[in-house]
Amino acid sequence: MFKEQVLGWMEAAERQIEGKTKEIDRLIDRNQWKVIRAFQKHKVSDYHFAGSTGYGYNDRGRELLDLVYADVFGAESALVRPHFVSGTHTIGTALFGVLRPGDELLMITGRPYDTLHKVIGKPGDGSGSLQDWGIGYGEVALLEDGTPDYGEIARSITPRTRVIGIQRSRGYSWRPSFTVAQIGEMVKFVKEIKPDLIVFVDNCYGEFTELTEPTEVGVDLMAGSLIKNPGGGLAPTGGYITGKREYVDKAAYRLTAPGIGGEVGAMLGTTRAIYQGLFLAPHLVGQAVKGSVFAASVFERLGFTTHPRWNDPRTDLIQALKFTGPEHLIAFVQGIQQAAAVDSHVVPEPWDMPGYEHPVIMAAGTFIQGGSLELSADAPIREPYIAYMQGGLTYSHCKMGVLTALQNMLDRGLLPAD
Structure with missing residues (x-):
């Protein structure tokens, strides 16, 4: 199936990362136990998986799901719904829920992910964006080493600042993703300056x-997407918002309407999959993290620059791989697609994707459309040429994807044939 040269690269990488994969197995265990204990605490039963229709009044499965999520995330409250159409929608709902005209959102982790730019918008753009509603926006660039610029953050917080935004994951940036400990330091810093600030985190790709x-x-x-980590590859759509009860309630009013909030909402037959996906999520996230470590090890051994490196601490799924030109990047992404169980015959090409500022190439042979806990890769076609690989429901599939991409690059003369 693979050339001996490619299999040799695999074997060398597996030997190198053996200790790291055992460490990930220990993480899987702890997070799996945490999720199961939350299910047990709230006495989850088969009848909670039944669907509801219409208004969805008294949907006990939906109500209990919120309680389970809140416990898993160590929060007061949660809102878990299939009605969120994407992570961007979920994040936008949370921000619109707590910001009012005259307030300001200050992002302290640099420029946010591309799809959030239109949510922030521009004053008077007519789109209903944050700035169109008279909500101010500011951002503080990270220092060269990818850490927060605390001096500039302190100078940027004004009486108008209401929400501090933190993007945990790197997005399309060549910078480290932030650990939970680092986020805790940011929270402590900004609260000492202005205690009534609301600290919001985009947690996409970071759960478990x-x-x-x-x-x-x-x-x-905090907000995230169910077609990423916590959906466990089974949730067909949706998102979650969790945190302090008063802020989650305001987000719920934005999702539905004031006075209604999270009290209604038929789950449209998704309840069982969302529960079961959460149950599986710690294990599947661990599989994907192993895949990222494997990819980093292989490509580092071939002389490519990776971020994070194979033995660096991990705080999200994303593995960034820097290539020397667009042909390497495109060959890699197309190789990931070739290894998919779904749509492996499709050849992805760069295209002008809505919400993005440059042509993007995406490998997404997934059971859930856009499900990035499943093996996928994407990249904007711009310098520096960086591919962002994430997901993989099984470690075996992750390895197959990396090996297929390597063989694709080798066959095109983009890797040394020796």
């Missing part, structure tokens, strides 16, 4: 990659 979550270190409000 550490033993704790940002809401356990002082974060007030």
Whole structure:
């Protein structure tokens, strides 16, 4: 199936990362036990998986799901719904829920992920963006080493600042993702300046990659997508918002309507999959993290620059791989697609994708459309040429994806044939 040269690269990488994969297995155990204990505490039963229709009044499965999520994330409250269409929608709902005209959102981890730019918008853009509603926006660039610029953060907080935004994951940036401990330091710093600030975290790609979550270190409000880590590859759609009860309630009013909030909402037959996905999530996230470590080891041995490196601490799924030109990047992403169980015959090409500022190439042969806990890779076609690989429901599939990408690059003469 693979050339001996490619298999040799695999074997060398597996020997190198053996200790790291055992460490990840220990993380899987602790997070799996945490999720099961939350299920047990709330006495989850088969009848909680039944669906509801219409308004969804008295849907006990939905109500209990919120309680389970709140416990898993160490928070006061949670809102878990299939009605969120994406992570961006979920994040936007949380921000619109707690910000009012005249307030300001200050991002302290640099420029946010591309799809959030239109949510922030521009004053008077007519799109209903944050700035169109008279909500100010500012951002503080990270220092050259990828850490927060605390001096500039302190100077940027004004009486108008209401929400501090933190993006845990790197997005399309060549910088470290932030650990929960680092996020805790940011929370402590900004609260000492202005105690009534609301600290919001975009937690996408980060769930279950550490033993704790940002809401356990002082974060007030947090959001993520169910087609990423916590959906466990089974949730067909949706998102979650968790944190302090007063802020989650405001987000719920934004999702539905004031006075209604999270009290209604038919789950449309998704309840069982969302529960079961959460149950599986710690294990599947661990599989994906192993895949990222493997990819980093292989590509480092071939002379490519990776971020994080194979033995660095991990706080999200994403593995960034820097290539020397667009042909390497495109060959890699197309190789990941070739290894998919779904749509392996499709050849991805760069295209102008809505919400992105540059042409993007995406490998997404997934059972859930856009499900990035499943093996996928994407990259904007711009310098520096960086591919972002994430996900993999099984470690075996992760390895197959990396090996297929390597063989694709080798066959095109983009790797040394010796």
